[in-house]
Amino acid sequence: MADGSMTVGNVEISHLYDLVADFPLTLDQLFPTVTAEAWEPYRRDYPELFGPGNAWRYHAGCYLIRSEGQTILVDTGVGPSSLGLAAWIGTGGELPDRLRAAGVPPEEVQSVVFTHLHPDHVGWNLQQNGGAPRPTFPRARYLAHRADWETFHRPEVQQAMEGVAPAYVPQTLTPLETLGVLDLADGERSLTSEVTALHTPGHTPGSMSLLITSGSERAIIVGDAIAHPAQVEHPDWGFAFDFDGETAIQARGQLLDRIEAEGLILTACHFPEPGFGRVVRLEGRRLWQAL
Ligand SMILES: [Zn+2]
Numbered sequence: 001m002a003d004g005s006m007t008v009g010n011v012e013i014s015h016l017y018d019l020v021a022d023f024p025l026t027l028d029q030l031f032p033t034v035t036a037e038a039w040e041p042y043r044r045d046y047p048e049l050f051g052p053g054n055a056w057r058y059h060a061g062c063y064l065i066r067s068e069g070q071t072i073l074v075d076t077g078v079g080p081s082s083l084g085l086a087a088w089i090g091t092g093g094e095l096p097d098r099l100r101a102a103g104v105p106p107e108e109v110q111s112v113v114f115t116h117l118h119p120d121h122v123g124w125n126l127q128q129n130g131g132a133p134r135p136t137f138p139r140a141r142y143l144a145h146r147a148d149w150e151t152f153h154r155p156e157v158q159q160a161m162e163g164v165a166p167a168y169v170p171q172t173l174t175p176l177e178t179l180g181v182l183d184l185a186d187g188e189r190s191l192t193s194e195v196t197a198l199h200t201p202g203h204t205p206g207s208m209s210l211l212i213t214s215g216s217e218r219a220i221i222v223g224d225a226i227a228h229p230a231q232v233e234h235p236d237w238g239f240a241f242d243f244d245g246e247t248a249i250q251a252r253g254q255l256l257d258r259i260e261a262e263g264l265i266l267t268a269c270h271f272p273e274p275g276f277g278r279v280v281r282l283e284g285r286r287l288w289q290a291l
Contacts (some may be wrong), residue, residue: 004274006291008265009214011194013221014102015267015275018077018093019122022051023058030056030240031228042230045287049228056228060120061269062095063221064104065212068192069080069174071104072111073137074210075269079123079172085165085241086123095124095240096136109137114195116204117148118241119165122172133175137214142176143191145199146184148206149173151243200225202251203220204243209255211264218267219276225255226268229288232256260286 005014016169023030027039036054043050051057063074078085096106098177114121125142126133135142151157158169185208189197200209203224210221225248226232227239235253242248260279261268266288267275275291 004276005134006219006265006276007272008212008219009194009217011212011214013212013219013267013276014063014064015273016062016098016102017273018060018062018079018095018098020057020059020093021087021089021091022055024088024090025056025240027056028054032240034234034237039230041208042228046229051072058089059270060093061267061271061275062121063210063267064102065101065195065210067194067212067214070110070115070192070195071108072191072195073099073109073140074113074135075115075121075223076112076124078120079125080128082128083119083123083165083168083171085119088164093123106137107139109140111191112137112140112142113191113208113210114142114144114206115209115221117144117152117173118204118224119161119168119172121223121269122168125172126175128171131228133171133179135176135179135181140181141183142181143183143185143189143197145197145206145208146186147199147201148183148204149184150241151205153199174195192239200251200255202242202244202248202255203227203239207251217265218262219267220259222255222259222266222268224269225252226266227270229268229271229277230231232266232288233286256286265291 065072077095078093086092194214197208238245
């Protein structure tokens with residue numbers, strides 16, 4: 001896997017992969033309304049996203065943004081192999097090593113922003129080495145949307161995730177509040193004059209997208225609002241991890257219409273390397289095309 005970087009005006013964005021692995025659930029389990037034949041064109045368009053048979057080659061992407069002297073990390077991946085989710089997937093991530101390879105020690109990160117609070121986006125939040133947890137990024141504030149913070153602290157929501165990521169909320173989320181490093185957004189939140197977290201609910205109630213505007217250039221990081229680039233052509237392909245299927249489909253359609261109308265560069269956490277592309281019309285299809 002190759003990490004990709006690009007500049008948007010004066011902003012530098014790197015897409016850092018915590019891990020790439022064949023996901024424990026198959027495509028027909030993840031996208032239950034989609035037939036095997038319907039995947040065929042995307043096997044050709046995005047071969048990096050398909051494993052043997054019916055496997056989803058899962059990419060756990062995070063982003064590093066540098067804007068106006070600020071170093072912002074977007075999402076923290078699956079996390080170390082000691083977490084339940086990593087055990088379920090069969091491997092732990094390597095985000096801290098990727099950051100170091102990009103010349104970024106953990107102390108340099110000033111903000112951690114969550115596109116949403118699913119377990120594969122929060123894994124490296126804390127270090128658990130024996131004793132009490134401490135923030136992996138010791139100088140950072142961590143920003144989540146309040147709607148996700150409240151949703152994923154509901155006992156029945158945690159119960160529903162137990163088979164996939166047992167105890168991830170008390171291990172990776174709750175201590176952020178007790179350690180005093182958590183900020184909650186209620187709507188839009190500007191991180192710099194070039195980077196804004198937008199509330200784009202759908203995949204989860206508190207999903208956020210990062211809009212980057214610098215000079216005449218613009219890009220958007222949509223988290224898992226678009227989980228697979230095939231959904232650019234088919235926003236109605238429901239994803240099993242969408243919190244509320246109907247709302248997610250509607251939100252995905254609206255987001256894509258805006259991205260296309262405004263010509264935004266589009267990237268999403270589970271897109272293949274290097275991760276940045278545009279929405280184009282090609283032979284009657286609306287496609288995500290890598291830059
Ligand atoms: Zn995800």
